[in-house]
Amino acid sequence: MSNPVILTCPIIGAELTREVYPELPLSPEELAEAARGACEAGATIIHLHVRDEDGKPTQRVDVFEETSRRIRERCDCILQYSTGGAVGTPLEDRLAPLDLHPDMATLSMGSMNFGDDIFENKEHTIRALSSKMKELSIMPELEIFDYGMMDTVDRFLKKGYLSAPFHVDFVLGVPGGMNGQVGSLNMLVERLPKGQSWTVSGVGRFQLSLAAHALVMGGHVRVGLEDNIYYRKGELAQSNTQLVARVARIARELDRDVATLEDTRKILNLPPRS
Ligand code: KMH
Numbered sequence: 001m002s003n004p005v006i007l008t009c010p011i012i013g014a015e016l017t018r019e020v021y022p023e024l025p026l027s028p029e030e031l032a033e034a035a036r037g038a039c040e041a042g043a044t045i046i047h048l049h050v051r052d053e054d055g056k057p058t059q060r061v062d063v064f065e066e067t068s069r070r071i072r073e074r075c076d077c078i079l080q081y082s083t084g085g086a087v088g089t090p091l092e093d094r095l096a097p098l099d100l101h102p103d104m105a106t107l108s109m110g111s112m113n114f115g116d117d118i119f120e121n122k123e124h125t126i127r128a129l130s131s132k133m134k135e136l137s138i139m140p141e142l143e144i145f146d147y148g149m150m151d152t153v154d155r156f157l158k159k160g161y162l163s164a165p166f167h168v169d170f171v172l173g174v175p176g177g178m179n180g181q182v183g184s185l186n187m188l189v190e191r192l193p194k195g196q197s198w199t200v201s202g203v204g205r206f207q208l209s210l211a212a213h214a215l216v217m218g219g220h221v222r223v224g225l226e227d228n229i230y231y232r233k234g235e236l237a238q239s240n241t242q243l244v245a246r247v248a249r250i251a252r253e254l255d256r257d258v259a260t261l262e263d264t265r266k267i268l269n270l271p272p273r274s
């Protein structure tokens with residue numbers, strides 16, 4: 001294999017609405033179809049948020065369960081549950097879906113302004129999420145929105161609240177976090193503890209440029225509607241599939257294979273699903 005790139009697709013997120021993106025998949029069935037398309041285009045990890053019957057973000061276990069089942073009926077992929085939820089989601093709710101034993105789950109490494117809201121991740125919150133993932137052998141993906149969060153990673157490693165291996169996702173371009181210039185990504189990658197894998201999530205207009213930059217740097221890429229709804233300036237993307245397919249095409253042109261599920265498990269040290 002030629003330096004395979006793992007493509008993660010965040011198919012919906014918690015903030016997006018049909019007012020801004022009319023074709024937004026919301027129900028378990030629609031989310032499963034969106035996941036199928038993304039996997040066919042090359043994604044092997046689905047970053048999953050779910051919505052309730054009114055289309056509102058929820059961390060309800062039954063909705064995660066039904067959506068996961070429907071996704072698994074259609075495609076073999078790694079499910080990565082969001083524990084970030086929406087801004088303001090209580091810790092108890094953020095922890096709840098972990099009981100379903102997903103392969104991976106997100107772990108945001110600090111609080112920040114998130115647009116006009118606050119995405120709160122107190123140290124005790126991070127510890128609670130991290131220790132439940134450890135207890136259930138769920139691989140965390142550390143969400144890094146700002147440079148200082150790397151210091152929290154070091155502190156948590158030192159204190160034993162986190163242990164390698166883990167995977168890191170640099171989420172760049174959120175208003176309130178670090179910007180999506182390529183220099184930001186360079187700094188963060190240099191700062192990463194040796195031997196850990198990383199992905200970049202470019203938010204909004206940074207999605208394509210950061211994806212291309214990560215491909216050249218040898219990193220992995222997250223691409224999908226949660227982070228960006230445009231295919232190009234002024235033109236809404238048709239679907240997650242379309243966004244993933246473009247990055248897969250660019251990867252191949254740059255002589256990087258798109259990681260298969262087997263490659264992905266190997267790179268991330270993920271055991272096969274039991
Ligand atoms: N919705 C954001 C506030 C995650 O998935 O863990 C947090 C988020 C991160 O999307």
Ligand code: ZN
Pocket residue numbers: 010013014047049082084226
């Ligand atoms: Zn998310």
